[in-house]
Amino acid sequence: MSKTEALIMLKDKRQKCTVYTRVMGYHRPVESFNLGKTGEHKQRKQFTEC
Numbered sequence: 421m422s423k424t425e426a427l428i429m430l431k432d433k434r435q436k437c438t439v440y441t442r443v444m445g446y447h448r449p450v451e452s453f454n455l456g457k458t459g460e461h462k463q464r465k466q467f468t469e470c
Contacts (some may be wrong), residue, residue: 438450438451439451441461
């Protein structure tokens with residue numbers, strides 16, 4: 421079974437998760453961003469501090 425098929429089969433068991441990011445000292449949900457800010461957020465690089 422492929423990943424896509426599994427997601428379709430379990431669609432009714434999934435729930436939406438809210439992603440927050442820190443902007444100017446405040447934590448804000450990403451879904452409330454405007455078009456430009458959403459694009460900027462997608463271009464950010466994730467890193468793990470040693």
